[in-house]
Amino acid sequence: MLDAIVQKLHAGERLSFDDGLALFRHPDVVSVGRLANEGRERRHGDRTYFNRNMRIETTNVCVASCLFCSFAKLEEGAPGAHTMRVEDAWRELEERMDDPPGEIHIVNGLHPGLPFSYYEELLAGFKRIKPDVHMKCFTAVEIHFFATHYGMTYREVLERLRSAGLDSLPGGGAEIFHPAVRTRIAHDKATADEWLEVHRIAHRLGMSTNATMLYGHIETFEHRVDHLLRLRALQDETGGFQAFIPLAFHPDGNGMRNLPAPTAIDALRTIAVSRLLLDNVPHVKAYWVSMTPEVAQIALCFGADDIDGTIVHETIYRAAGTRSPGALTAQQIVRLIQEAGRIPVERGSLYNVLREHPRASVPEAAVNVRDRKATKHLEVLS
Amino acid sequence: MSALVERAIAAAGLAGVLASRRAGTIDEAGVALLRGADLLALGALADRVRRDEVGDQVRIYAPPPERDTGALLLPRDDERLTGLELLREIAVARVTGPPSARVRIDWTRCGLELAQVGLGFGANELAGHIASKRGLPFAEGERIGVGKRSRLQAADLVKKKELAGFVRRSGRIPVFVGSDGSVEAVDEAMSI
Numbered sequence: 001m002l003d004a005i006v007q008k009l010h011a012g013e014r015l016s017f018d019d020g021l022a023l024f025r026h027p028d029v030v031s032v033g034r035l036a037n038e039g040r041e042r043r044h045g046d047r048t049y050f051n052r053n054m055r056i057e058t059t060n061v062c063v064a065s066c067l068f069c070s071f072a073k074l075e076e077g078a079p080g081a082h083t084m085r086v087e088d089a090w091r092e093l094e095e096r097m098d099d100p101p102g103e104i105h106i107v108n109g110l111h112p113g114l115p116f117s118y119y120e121e122l123l124a125g126f127k128r129i130k131p132d133v134h135m136k137c138f139t140a141v142e143i144h145f146f147a148t149h150y151g152m153t154y155r156e157v158l159e160r161l162r163s164a165g166l167d168s169l170p171g172g173g174a175e176i177f178h179p180a181v182r183t184r185i186a187h188d189k190a191t192a193d194e195w196l197e198v199h200r201i202a203h204r205l206g207m208s209t210n211a212t213m214l215y216g217h218i219e220t221f222e223h224r225v226d227h228l229l230r231l232r233a234l235q236d237e238t239g240g241f242q243a244f245i246p247l248a249f250h251p252d253g254n255g256m257r258n259l260p261a262p263t264a265i266d267a268l269r270t271i272a273v274s275r276l277l278l279d280n281v282p283h284v285k286a287y288w289v290s291m292t293p294e295v296a297q298i299a300l301c302f303g304a305d306d307i308d309g310t311i312v313h314e315t316i317y318r319a320a321g322t323r324s325p326g327a328l329t330a331q332q333i334v335r336l337i338q339e340a341g342r343i344p345v346e347r348g349s350l351y352n353v354l355r356e357h358p359r360a361s362v363p364e365a366a367v368n369v370r371d372r373k374a375t376k377h378l379e380v381l382s
Numbered sequence: 383m384s385a386l387v388e389r390a391i392a393a394a395g396l397a398g399v400l401a402s403r404r405a406g407t408i409d410e411a412g413v414a415l416l417r418g419a420d421l422l423a424l425g426a427l428a429d430r431v432r433r434d435e436v437g438d439q440v441r442i443y444a445p446p447p448e449r450d451t452g453a454l455l456l457p458r459d460d461e462r463l464t465g466l467e468l469l470r471e472i473a474v475a476r477v478t479g480p481p482s483a484r485v486r487i488d489w490t491r492c493g494l495e496l497a498q499v500g501l502g503f504g505a506n507e508l509a510g511h512i513a514s515k516r517g518l519p520f521a522e523g524e525r526i527g528v529g530k531r532s533r534l535q536a537a538d539l540v541k542k543k544e545l546a547g548f549v550r551r552s553g554r555i556p557v558f559v560g561s562d563g564s565v566e567a568v569d570e571a572m573s574i
Contacts, residue, residue: 003385027553030429030502031387034422260544264495265502265552294465295495301422301466339464 002026005276006035015277020225023273029265036272036303040284044305046359048342049283050333051349053136053309054101056092058122059083062109064141064189067255068175068217072109083111086118090125093133100130101310103349106137107172110145110189116160119146123165134167134349140198140209141173144190154201162205168349169202171210171245177230178223185217185256196234203240208350211241211281215270216249216262224270228277235280242351243283243306246270248290267291268302275303283351293328293336300340307333387426394423399477403431408478416474421466428473428504435482436506440554442545446488446509447561453484453507456500457491465496469503476504494548501552508549512541542568 001022008015015023026032061081062072073081093104104126123135138146138161146157158166176182177192190198199209211231215224228244235241248267251257262270267290275284285306286299296307311327328336330346337344338360346355391397396419402408416424454475457463463471475485486507489497497508542558546568549556558566 006386028387028426028429028502029552030422030425031390034390034426035386037422260547263548263551264499267495268499292493292495294493295499298465298469298496298499340466 002028002031002035009035009039009276014279017225017229020228020273020277021221023276024221024224024269029269029272032276033268033272033302036275037301039275039279040303040305043282046342047305047345047356048300048337048340049306049345049347049351050330050337051103051309051347052099052101052330053103053105053311053349054092054096055105055107055311056084056089058086058089058106058108059111059114060109061111061113063112063145064110064186065255066175066186066189068185068214068249069255070250070253076111076113083114086122086125089122090129093126093129097130101133102354103134103136103309105170106135107139107170108142110142110149112149116146116150120160120164123161127165135165136168136170136349137161137166139170139173140195140202141190143169143198143202144194154198155205158198158202158205158207162207166207168207168242169199169209171212171241171243172247174212174227174231175214176219176223177227178219181219181223192230196230199240200234200238203238207240208242209240210243210245210285212245212247213270213274214247214249216266217256217259224273225277228274232278232280235278239280241281243285244274244278244281245285245287245308246274246290247287250290264291264295264298267295268299271299271304272302288328288336293332297336297340300337300342307337309333387430390420390423391427391430394420394427396423396427400427400430403477406481413474413478416477417470421470421473424473424477425469425503428476429502431476432485432504432506436484438554439506440501440549440552440556441484441507441565442549442556442558443486443507443509444512444542444545444558445561446511447559453486454479455486455488455509456505457488463492465492465499468492468496469500472500472505473503494545498548498552501549501554508545512545 005015005019005022008019023032057071059082060071060073061076061083062074064072075081076083093100123137126133126135143154143157146152147154173190174195175186179192182192202209213224213227231241231244248262251259251261271284271286278284283306284304285308286296286304287308288296289308289311291299300307310330310333334344334357343359344357345353346357348354391400395415399408399412399415402412456471456475457468472485472487476483479485484507485505486509487497487500487505489508489510546556556568558568560566
């Protein structure tokens with residue numbers, strides 16, 4: 001089956017639903033990864049992207065009750081609930097102006113008690129502090145909530161937020177599109193069609209967006225392929241997605257805590273199959289917060305060409321029990337990429353190149369070359 | 383072996399290494415070639431050698447045996463390897479080690495995630511401590527005491543299930559090896 005898929009890819013044919021399923025089910029994940037790596041190198045060579053970004057979650061108060069979420073609190077005043085004043089959010093940037101991020105990434109809960117002006121002020125304030133900062137804010141789920149809660153169309157919401165400083169949309173909230181899963185894990189927020197429609201309109205307004213998929217919980221491989229093909233179809237229509245980011249489910253402290261977290265093999269396989277199926281999406285990102293820096297580094301050989309950024313202040317995955325650190329420095333990211341034998345490229349939010357770092361003088365393949373006899377590297381316990 | 387894998391191995395210049403492995407004649411130049419080869423092609427080669435020589439079973443030692451003979455243990459005590467370096471070490475150990483070598487990964491040194499990936503690069507054994515829910519390893523002595531034992535066994539079972547699931551989701555067959563050398567097969571229902 002894999003050979004038939006290879007022939008299709010070499011002939012420039014698009015992969016089908018069944019092909020995607022076969023790739024997810026193929027026992028030899030290294031071969032699937034190698035195939036994806038060919039596609040990645042055809043597009044990007046050894047270039048591997050990252051950016052200097054900062055995550056802020058200004059409120060975790062949320063009316064939705066997603067089973068996978070360890071971050072949200074149902075109401076203000078509940079233990080652990082927080083809502084930042086806009087001034088406190090701005091201070092996060094002001095305090096980092098000696099080495100400022102190029103991008104601020106805001107994802108929030110669906111807070112029923114805040115006025116829409118809170119979000120407009122939030123954006124405008126960041127732009128006042130640093131006019132060239134890129135504001136990648138509010139998932140399609142939040143945009144849908146704003147539209148229904150404040151009585152506007154998606155277009156009106158997006159246009160008002162753009163006027164206040166919004167530059168692009170992150171890809172969160174996609175979870176799994178298939179209704180058999182979505183109605184069980186996220187029944188009271190934007191549907192798949194609504195999520196896709198928000199992105200469709202954003203693309204028509206000239207905004208770039210990302211897309212995600214939350215995998216490794218109750219969904220099947222069929223659901224994952226269905227999800228990827230829905231994204232591919234919208235991308236055919238609009239061309240507005242910049243990057244696809246598979247997000248590994250983490251079970252701590254949420255309604256699916258009895259499930260095991262997906263394994264590293266699953267993470268690598270999902271990266272690889274995503275790269276192969278999403279033939280029209282430029283970038284596939286190994287989000288190190290979700291999969292740990294070590295596995296994200298390996299994913300750079302399985303089809304990923306982006307490792308996200310410095311992050312600084314992520315709390316959603318931390319609440320769900322990730323073992324990843326809260327932040328990486330740009331130097332650490334450069335080293336991760338260089339160790340993988342790739343070329344680190346610091347990018348802007350729209351994949352404009354800011355700085356291309358040199359390839360490592362001692363790539364991973366040579367790091368371990370030691371001056372020893374052919375069999376001496378083997379440690380036999382005795 | 384699929385044509386893709388064959389092509390990948392050949393394109394990386396490793397087809398000759400496979401033949402040398404079978405003939406037992408890998409020399410220093412062959413090892414150097416492996417160390418500089420495309421990592422995924424090397425992994426495919428090592429996985430092929432593993433499948434041919436030791437099959438799909440993964441022996442899990444939890445806790446690791448105090449004394450053992452013949453296992454090639456990675457990562458070594460004195461090494462801090464990146465994930466990519468570790469995968470290469472595992473693959474090189476499989477391809478250059480003795481026939482049917484026991485290539486063992488210590489997950490307490492590299493993490494379960496990397497250990498699982500290592501199973502695709504030639505490893506066929508895992509070793510480490512089973513942790514309690516608080517993340518502390520169980521010592522053998524902790525199993526004494528009736529009330530305590532029942533509680534600890536429940537936690538121990540959960541972790542065993544997780545481990546078995548890790549292995550099964552890598553397409554392999556888990557078995558647990560006790561400190562007395564006894565082997566416990568794990569049926570599919572026990573794997574989560």
